[in-house]
Amino acid sequence: MDTQPRAAAQPYQARGSYGHFYAGQWQDPVQGEYIPIEDPSTGEWFSACARGQAEDVARAVADAQSGFKRWMALEPRQRGRIMAEVARRLAGEAEKFAYLESRDTGKPLSVARDDVLTCARYFEYFAGVADKQLGEVIPASNSHLMYGVREPYGVTGHILPWNAPISQAGRGAAPALCAGNSVVLKPAELAPLGTLELAELCIQAGMPEGVLNVVTGYGHEAGTALVDHPLVRRVSFTGSVATGRKVLHGAADRIIPATVELGGKSPFIVFADADLERAARLARKAFVFNSGQICSAGTRLLVEKAVQQPFLECLQAELGQVTVGRGIDDPSIGPVISAGQLQRIQAYVEIGKQEGARLAAGGGRPAYLPDGQGGHFIEPTLFVGATNQMRIAREEIFGPVGVVIPFDTEAQAVAMANDSEYGLAAGVWTSDIGRGHRIAGGLEAGQVYINDYQPIGVEAPFGGYKNSGYGREKGLASLHDYSQLKTVIVHHGN
Numbered sequence: 126m127d128t129q130p131r132a133a134a135q136p137y138q139a140r141g142s143y144g145h146f147y148a149g150q151w152q153d154p155v156q157g158e159y160i161p162i163e164d165p166s167t168g169e170w171f172s173a174c175a176r177g178q179a180e181d182v183a184r185a186v187a188d189a190q191s192g193f194k195r196w197m198a199l200e201p202r203q204r205g206r207i208m209a210e211v212a213r214r215l216a217g218e219a220e221k222f223a224y225l226e227s228r229d230t231g232k233p234l235s236v237a238r239d240d241v242l243t244c245a246r247y248f249e250y251f252a253g254v255a256d257k258q259l260g261e262v263i264p265a266s267n268s269h270l271m272y273g274v275r276e277p278y279g280v281t282g283h284i285l286p287w288n289a290p291i292s293q294a295g296r297g298a299a300p301a302l303c304a305g306n307s308v309v310l311k312p313a314e315l316a317p318l319g320t321l322e323l324a325e326l327c328i329q330a331g332m333p334e335g336v337l338n339v340v341t342g343y344g345h346e347a348g349t350a351l352v353d354h355p356l357v358r359r360v361s362f363t364g365s366v367a368t369g370r371k372v373l374h375g376a377a378d379r380i381i382p383a384t385v386e387l388g389g390k391s392p393f394i395v396f397a398d399a400d401l402e403r404a405a406r407l408a409r410k411a412f413v414f415n416s417g418q419i420c421s422a423g424t425r426l427l428v429e430k431a432v433q434q435p436f437l438e439c440l441q442a443e444l445g446q447v448t449v450g451r452g453i454d455d456p457s458i459g460p461v462i463s464a465g466q467l468q469r470i471q472a473y474v475e476i477g478k479q480e481g482a483r484l485a486a487g488g489g490r491p492a493y494l495p496d497g498q499g500g501h502f503i504e505p506t507l508f509v510g511a512t513n514q515m516r517i518a519r520e521e522i523f524g525p526v527g528v529v530i531p532f533d534t535e536a537q538a539v540a541m542a543n544d545s546e547y548g549l550a551a552g553v554w555t556s557d558i559g560r561g562h563r564i565a566g567g568l569e570a571g572q573v574y575i576n577d578y579q580p581i582g583v584e585a586p587f588g589g590y591k592n593s594g595y596g597r598e599k600g601l602a603s604l605h606d607y608s609q610l611k612t613v614i615v616h617h618g619n
């Protein structure tokens with residue numbers, strides 16, 4: 126495995142510390158406390174964010190309530206133009222944002238740049254929809270006019286994870302704003318900087334104050350306060366199942382709707398008639414990209430027995446090309462987000478060995494650590510000889526760990542793919558397109574790829590079956606989640 130850095134980035138200095146952002150400006154935390162922000166590539170603290178408490182959240186939400194009125198006072202086309210300007214400015218500042226995101230998360234600079242541009246694309250896409258949300262006329266009675274209009278909720282609360290923070294901020298905020306809501310974002314305490322800078326950029330782009338707000342802090346403090354606040358009328362959450370469950374309990378207590386996106390253990394099914402080289406290339410991407418910290422990562426590699434050996438050879442060759450290094454040097458993969466996450470992945474590597482699976486690649490720390498011992502680096506790791514009942518095949522590891530499981534028949538492959546508590550994404554590799562469609566129909570997953578494996582496009586609805594959650598992000602489907610339907614019935618006298 127090559128671990129040398131590939132390119133040098135232009136530095137951009139993060140602020141020494143970040144307050145919250147609401148009422149159109151930076152705000153000091155009420156209790157004056159900050160959380161240090163670590164660079165996962167070096168282990169150094171390079172910035173800090175405000176440690177928000179219920180009082181900070183209350184102030185931000187109160188401001189968002191005023192912001193909601195300001196936002197709705199604009200014509201839909203004016204809201205769309207402002208969102209388009211956010212997209213234009215963000216794309217123009219992509220280098221600055223990418224550098225910040227790379228330091229904050231450890232991800233390779235080019236991946237961070239793509240994430241920033243994806244965020245810009247969310248704003249661009251939903252900017253175009255802002256003045257095209259049509260109502261409906263219901264032909265029910267000759268003496269009545271009945272029509273339905275979609276209306277915003279008011280203030281929506283968004284709890285974000287740390288694996289793709291800036292793009293996930295856009296994924297939640299852009300459709301919510303498009304539907305006419307104002308938003309309060311609570312980014313993960315491990316990687317909040319891009320979301321904070323986005324809030325300031327929105328003001329520069331002409332968005333009225335109070336429309337897009339950010340409160341930072343720990344989940345059990347700022348996160349719960351956001352879900353519990355009486356003026357927050359809808360929540361979206363992305364993260365772990367355990368936390369998602371708590372958020373749903375909070376939402377249920379208040380009888381407010383929630384979208385939850387909770388990760389997965391997605392199958393990547395390779396049949397003997399597949400293009401094995403291409404499948405191996407995309408398999409590498411499926412479980413190694415972003416150091417495996419992707420909710421839709423294809424981590425269960427179900428491979429038809431007849432081609433297991435040639436597929437493995439292709440995949441091992443692919444893994445041999447992976448470079449590991451500091452995010453800002455733009456390797457194939459950077460470190461994982463934190464020491465805790467690294468320990469969790471290392472523990473799963475041990476569990477896999479104890480369960481009887483065999484390591485076919487990786488499993489340890491890279492021999493060459495790019496910046497001393499401080500970064501949270503781990504090699505891309507592949508287990509073979511596994512079964513679908515092992516913990517490494519059932520539990521979300523959230524690291525660059527793939528597990529190869531053989532199968533004999535199509536029916537067995539589908540049964541094994543569906544034998545999981547999760548159902549976020551799935552991939553099928555075959556040259557028999559009829560079989561591809563047949564299997565897509567049989568898989569319990571919110572997004573299925575045939576002869577590919579990448580959740581491309583802000584236009585394609587994305588979300589889970591089973592414990593991977595419910596509600597849909599991306600595309601027009603998400604607009605429905607951020608608006609509520611009002612039916613008006615008029616008696617006109619006939």
Ligand code: NAD
Binds near residue numbers: 420
């Ligand atoms: P988490 O679910 O605990 O945190 C995600 C977000 O929820 C953060 O913003 C956090 O501050 C907030 N939060 C935490 N507790 C909360 C609470 N009680 N109420 C409201 N908000 C709360 O995730 P984590 O601890 O950062 O990571 C743990 C595991 O979660 C990972 O190993 C991975 O398996 C999974 N994960 C999944 C995704 C995904 O995209 N689906 C993203 C990140 C993490």
